[in-house]
Amino acid sequence: MQRTAGGPTERTLLQHISRLPHARATFKQLVREFGARGGAREQMEEMLQRLADRGDLVELRSGHYVAARHSREYTVGRLRVHRDGYGFLISDHPVEGVKGDVFLPPDVVQRAMHGDRLVVRITRIDEAGRAEGEILRILKRAHMTVVGEFRVRKDGNFVRPHDERIQDWIEIPDGMELPPSHESPHRVGVKAVAVDRPEDLDGMIVNVEILEYPAGGESAAGRVIEVLGYPDDFGIDVEIVIRKHHIPREFPEEALDQARRIPSTIPPAEIARRRDFRGLDVVTIDGETARDFDDAVWVERLPNGNYALQVHIADVSYYVRPGSPIDLEAALRGTSVYFPDRAVPMLPVELSTDICSLRPHVDRLVLSALLEIDHRGGIVSQEFARGIIRSAGRMTYTNVHEILEGDAEQRERYAPLVDRFELMRELALVLNRMRARRGSIDFDLPEPVIEFDLSGEMVGVVRAPRNIAHRIIEEFMLAANEAVASHLETADLPMVYRIHEPPDPKRILDFETLAATFGYSMGIGGVPVKRFRNVDRTRDGRKARKDITLADETLTVSPRAYQKLIAQLQGKPEERILTYLMLRSLKQARYSEENRRHYALAAPSYTHFTSPIRRYPDLVVHRILSGYLDGERAALHEEELRVIAEESSLTERRADEAERELVEWKKARFMEQRVGEEFEALVISTSKYGLFVELQEIFIEGLVPIDTLPGDSYRYHENTRKIIGERSRREFSIGGRVRVILDRVEAVERKLQFSIVEETPPRARRRQKSRR
Secondary structure, eight states: OOOOOOOOOHHHHHHHHHSSSSGEEEHHHHHHHHHHHHHHHHHHHHHHHHHHHHHHHHEEEEEEEEEEOOOSSSEEEEEEEEESSSSEESSOOOOOOSSSEEOOOOHHHSSTTTOOOOEEEEEEEEETTTTTHHHHHHEEESSSSSEEEEEETTTEEEEEEEESSSSEEEEEOOOOOSSSOOOOOOOSSSOOOOOOOOGGGOOOOEOOOOOOOBBBTBEEEEEEEEEEEESSSTHHHHHHHHHTTOOOOOOHHHHHHHHSSSSSSSSSSHTSSSEEOSSSOOEEOOTTOOOOOOOOEEEOTTSSSSSSEEEEOOOOHHHHTTTTTTHHHHHOOOOOEEEEEEEEEESSIIIIIIIIIOOOOOOOEEEEEEEEOOOSSOEEEEEEEEEEESSEEEEHHHHHHHHHTHHHHHHHHHGGGGGHHHHHHHHHHHHHHHHHHTTTOOOOOOOEEEEOOSSSEEEEEOOOOOOOOHHHHHHHHHHHHHHHHHHHTTTTTOOOEEOOOOOHHHHHHHHHHHHHHHOOOOOSSSEEEEEEEEEEEEETOOOEEEEEEEEEOOOOOOOHHHHHHHHHHHHSTTTTHHHHHHHHHSOEEEEEOHHHHHHBTTSSSSOSSSSSTTTTHHHHHHHHHHHHHHHHOOOOOOHHHHHHHHHHHHHHHHHHHHHEEEEEEEHHHHHGGGGTEEEEEEEEETTTTTEEEEETTTTTTEEGGGGOOOOSSSEEEEETEEEETTTOOEEEEOOOOEEEEEEEEEETEEEEEEEEEEOOHHHHHHHHHHOO
């Protein structure tokens, strides 16, 4: 083929290889086909190396490549290690003929660590599509540092990783035990501990830099870079979680210097080039403890009966320019991380809580979405502009709710705004009905909130309040995000979309089967399936036959089916458990440079635009929109957007996991004081290990081991997902209500163990009474 004037890009080069037989090519072949000579040849070699480093290509041997996405033999993804030593590769893309993840035996996993990005060769696929593999290459290490407990032993010093999925202890060579003296200003609750000898570290929590990774049966080795304190020190849990998940916690000095130099006043020339909304009584509506205010809203009824909705978003892109120190750090962080008692912001506080934050009664720069909406929720017209606002008030969800519920004191206090809030409620309900008509799924699961006393100790878990004020902001932000996405897509601009792909057929089948046990269905009719008979050998050599049922790949279900079932469940006893299981059947939303729609919202085009203070993709979308308003195409190319989308999705997952882990840890610590107490609980899952239950009202989960179930020997029946007594035929199943007693708590591992409380039968009670 003829070489184009500019030569191939990474994307066109990858597409070319993907179209070749078996998606394979050699370097010499590609040089010949693209006519690459001199500098172009070197550029092609560099591009191939970058594609291989990212895992888009697999280099089989020097100069021989295969496109990973189109290979049945090789795949790329992240390693998830089980505490028992084996692991699974979570592939970036589906592999033809493979169902689920690729199994990696313990001896194969030894050379890698949990979270590492790997190239794996698939060595075996059975009839049911289960695959096994071996590690070909480690593309990227997940852990440059490891946090854990320092142990002094006769044979040397070691660190036992806090993350149980990192199997081996880290060896600390002589002279590497004491960290350099450095006091971090970003610690909470825990002061740095001074140590003079390695022996002083025994039992303390430390952070270790990995110097040598495990290889050839040898353990990893490292040096201590930070001493955090003792396991029971107040505040050490958040310090451990931050380091375990590698959340950047200190801003580089260059970023802090840049933030301090940003003037707090807006230049008159900048004000002059913007739409002035300062005469409108726009307001922010957030939680009581919020400090960064991204969005402000305003609604008016137009003479034609339609609604004018204005959504004003902090113009972070004006202050944070591409490639600047603050921008590079924001891209690395990807998102702000919110813990129960602190936040790790994406931007320095000078920006996140001051200059960019839409604080009341001060001038702030915004990017504005100006929408005209009809009485059925359809957008009649839309306009986007750079603006300047002066928020008329910092409202909370609570006081807006009280105003709308008729609280006399609040209505008098905010009298000039009452009519505005009434109209906001009216429009929010219009938008909600519009989304319902098109099939948008509206989950309303209760969220747990941890309560603390004045000293910072946890005192309880309560249900997060949710009211009409939350609905107002949610609907307005959804409308703005969707409007921006469709506008930029229509303009044919490279974009970062927020996508949500349809659920996996297997998960649909699993949920439909479970729902049927409660007498419900998503109304999808007969589910097409494929059945396989599989034979495994048990440990004692016996053959075990097992029938495997898989959903046909053609199985699809519309979001409206989920929506209808949610409506059927409303107010029913099984609403909590089935809504929970329904949510688990769906995929996680993610960022992508390609628009693949948003399944749960039933939206043809969607993005994140409304939170640039705390989410990096929103900042990128702001830059694209700003460029469009100036008549320019964004400087970012599709390949750059792909990297941003992938990295942002990963940092979002990282933040979610860290936030969830700390909450579960604090719950476990709280429950240590309640061992021996009884609770009402809901069975949320069953397995061969036992029942997983959630305590009612306090949203705390734990395990009832199968061998502790009373009065019988119990077995788990995988086909019905029930645990059944062999003699009594007593059943425990998902959705069942049980009374349990807390037997044991392992706070650091976040494990709670319960047992079933048996009521004394009436006849036995009479016997006990007569003996008295």
